[in-house]
Every structure is written in structure tokens, then in C-alpha cells.
Amino acid sequence: MIRLLFTLLWSFTKIGFTSFGGLSMIPLISSEMVAHGFMTAAEVSDIVAIAEMTPGPLGLNCATFAGMRTAGLPGALAANLGILLPTLTLTAAAAIFYERFKDSRVMQDVMAGVRPVCVGMIFGVALELCASNYLAEGRVLLPYVILGAADLFLLLKVKLSIPKLIGLNALAGMLLFGVLGM
Amino acid sequence: METPKESAKESAAQPRERLGALLLQFLKFGCFTFGGGWSIVSQMQRVYVEERKTISNEDLLDLTSVGRSLPGTMIANIAFLFGYRQAGVPGGLVCVTGMVLPPLALLSVITLFYTAFRDSYWVAAAMNGIRAAVVPIILCAALPLTKSALVRRSAFVLAALALGAYLLGVGCVWLVIAGAVCGLLLCAARRERGRKA
Numbered sequence: 001m002i003r004l005l006f007t008l009l010w011s012f013t014k015i016g017f018t019s020f021g022g023l024s025m026i027p028l029i030s031s032e033m034v035a036h037g038f039m040t041a042a043e044v045s046d047i048v049a050i051a052e053m054t055p056g057p058l059g060l061n062c063a064t065f066a067g068m069r070t071a072g073l074p075g076a077l078a079a080n081l082g083i084l085l086p087t088l089t090l091t092a093a094a095a096i097f098y099e100r101f102k103d104s105r106v107m108q109d110v111m112a113g114v115r116p117v118c119v120g121m122i123f124g125v126a127l128e129l130c131a132s133n134y135l136a137e138g139r140v141l142l143p144y145v146i147l148g149a150a151d152l153f154l155l156l157k158v159k160l161s162i163p164k165l166i167g168l169n170a171l172a173g174m175l176l177f178g179v180l181g182m
Numbered sequence: 183m184e185t186p187k188e189s190a191k192e193s194a195a196q197p198r199e200r201l202g203a204l205l206l207q208f209l210k211f212g213c214f215t216f217g218g219g220w221s222i223v224s225q226m227q228r229v230y231v232e233e234r235k236t237i238s239n240e241d242l243l244d245l246t247s248v249g250r251s252l253p254g255t256m257i258a259n260i261a262f263l264f265g266y267r268q269a270g271v272p273g274g275l276v277c278v279t280g281m282v283l284p285p286l287a288l289l290s291v292i293t294l295f296y297t298a299f300r301d302s303y304w305v306a307a308a309m310n311g312i313r314a315a316v317v318p319i320i321l322c323a324a325l326p327l328t329k330s331a332l333v334r335r336s337a338f339v340l341a342a343l344a345l346g347a348y349l350l351g352v353g354c355v356w357l358v359i360a361g362a363v364c365g366l367l368l369c370a371a372r373r374e375r376g377r378k379a
Contacts, residue, residue: 173311
């Protein structure tokens with residue numbers, strides 16, 4: 001049991017340190033999970049789908065899923081700890097460094113270049129998600145586009161809070177795709 | 183845990199958040215981090231920039247850039263960076279814990295009957311609805327951030343180049359490093375011009 005927990009911890013530590021977020025970590029997670037027999041390849045693709053449906057990023061959700069299946073709640077905790085280790089070490093060091101030097105001229109100059117790049121990246125992510133959420137096989141999914149446009153209006157003009165918006169969309173989804181079968 | 187000791191320097195500009203308040207707020211954020219975690223940025227923008235004025239748009243963008251370019255989970259990185267600024271290492275740990283617990287609890291339950299969850303008609307319908315909201319949520323964070331980042335023409339060009347490179351598949355770490363180099367060069371050039379004029 002203890003050994004299994006360490007295997008989970010180590011496996012997800014490796015995934016954590018070598019991944020930089022998003023779907024780029026799927027191949028790595030897949031090979032680690034299958035190599036240790038934590039999941040089958042089919043389960044990996046299921047968990048990717050489930051991770052997209054539920055809150056929380058892919059890495060954490062995979063960790064919880066693999067940990068729970070192989071060693072119950074202790075396994076889930078060990079796997080989560082593994083994937084969070086970069087945050088608890090590298091990011092912690094970066095936080096200390098950054099807070100100390102953020103007012104220095106060099107850091108100000110650096111951030112003046114990094115900020116626009118980050119904005120470009122966020123729009124890149126949004127475009128990618130547009131393609132996967134509003135298009136299918138080259139066709140525009142009209143119900144999704146209309147719902148998305150309504151959401152944008154609610155967020156920007158009505159200033160609806162994000163939790164409320166997500167709840168509202170879950171209901172709209174049940175109505176549009178469940179009851180009306182669009 | 184009550185009033186954190188504030189040194190004169192730190193207490194001047196930014197209001198600081200208490201540990202308990204941070205934990206509660208990040209537990210709430212954690213429940214709604216759909217869309218690969220980017221909605222955390224929108225939620226923080228709403229709560230900490232607009233409502234509580236704890237940090238500025240620039241600060242949030244800086245935390246996002248640094249968190250995105252480090253290895254590991256972006257939202258945990260951003261949570262730690264923000265928590266550290268508010269209340270040191272305990273603040274960072276509290277924010278990460280708050281962020282991680284809701285998905286951990288939810289996925290633990292789902293794992294127990296995941297085939298039923300995966301195949302449920304109503305869950306799929308609700309999740310399709312939520313999917314439609316992800317891009318608007320990200321855009322609603324991106325717009326105010328854009329206003330504060332794109333103050334010069336050179337910044338517009340940089341953002342456009344970064345967008346193009348991102349879509350061509352250039353890794354985020356390389357983009358951030360390139361941005362840092364450009365920032366250093368552009369600012370040095372601007373100062374040089376200022377000195378000559």
C-alpha cells in the first residue's frame with residue numbers, strides 16, 4: 001500500500017514537472033498511466049472527457065481518478081500532492097523572487113513585454129476553444145453560438161457572476177439539448 | 183491568523199486578504215474552474231480587481247503570465263502566487279488548498295460510478311450548456327486585461343505576434359521568454375531615444 005502510494009506520488013510528480021498545462025500533458029499522462037497499469041488507454045480518454053466536463057484542470061482530475069481507482073482516497077491525495085509539487089516548490093520560489101524584485105526596473109521592463117504576450121496567449125486559447133466548442137466537422141453549431149452570445153451579454157452588460165452563469169448554462173443545456181434534443 | 187503583521191512598506195498600497203477569507207473564496211473559485219482553468223482568471227478579475235480592488239489588472243496579468251509559464255498546474259500556480267502576495271507562504275498554501283479541494287472531492291465521487299456519469303444523458307446535456315459559456319467567460323477576463331496591457335503600439339504588435347505563434351503551436355514557455363526579451367529590448371530602446379531627445 002505504502003509502496004503504491006509512493007509510485008503514484010512519483011508518477012504524478014514526473015507529470016507535474018514536465019507539463020505546462022492544458023492538453024499537452026495528455027500523451028505523458030497516458031503513457032505513465034498505462035505503463036504502471038493505473039488506467040487502460042480507453043480509461044485515459046474517458047477521463048479526458050470527464051475532466052473537460054467537471055471543474056478543475058485535466059492534470060488534477062487525472063490524478064484524483066487514477067489515485068482513487070488504484071488506492072482509494074489516500075491514493076487520490078498522494079497523486080494530487082505529486083502533481084502539485086512543482087507549485088509547492090518552483091512556483092513558491094518564483095513567488096518569493098518575484099515579490100522581491102517586482103518593483104525593480106529590469107522586472108518592470110520584462111513584464112512590459114510579457115503582459116502583451118500573455119494577452120495574445122489568452123486570445124489564442126479562446127480561439128482554440130471557439131473551434132472546439134462552436135464548430136463540429138466544419139459546421140457551425142448554432143444553439144451553442146446563440147447560447148454563447150447570450151452568455152457574453154449577461155457577463156458584460158448584466159454583470160452576472162460566473163458561478164450563476166455556469167448554473168444557468170447547465171439548465172439551458174438540459175433544456176436545449178436534453179428536452180428539445182437540439 | 184487575525185490581523186497579519188503588516189510592515190510599513192506592504193501596508194501602504196494594497197489591501198490584504200485574511201487567510202480565512204482567502205480559503206473560502208478559493209473554495210468557491212475551485213467549484214467553477216471549467217475550461218482548463220482559465221475561468222479562474224475571470225473569477226479573480228471579478229472579485230479581486232473589480233469588487234475588492236485588492237490587485238490591479240496589471241498585477242493579475244503578471245500573476246497569470248508567471249503562473250502559466252511555470253511547470254505544473256496553471257491554476258494552482260496562480261493561486262499560490264496570489265496567496266503569497268496576500269499573506270506569505272501560508273496564504274499561498276491556503277489558496278492552493280482551496281482551489282484543489284472542490285475538484286478533488288467531486289472527482290473522487292465521480293470515480294466511484296464514472297461509467298454512469300459518462301453515459302448519463304442529462305449530465306451530458308448540462309455539460310454541453312456549460313461548454314458554451316467557457317469562451318464568453320474567458321473573453322470577459324481578457325477584455326479588461328487587454329486594456330491594461332496594450333498601452334503602446336509595440337504592445338499591440340507583440341500581442342498579435344504571440345497570438346499567431348501560439349496558434350502555430352509555439353509553447354507558452356517560449357512565448358513568455360520571448361516576451362521578456364522583447365520587453366527588455368523595447369524599454370532599453372525607448373530610454374535610449376528619450377536620452378537623445
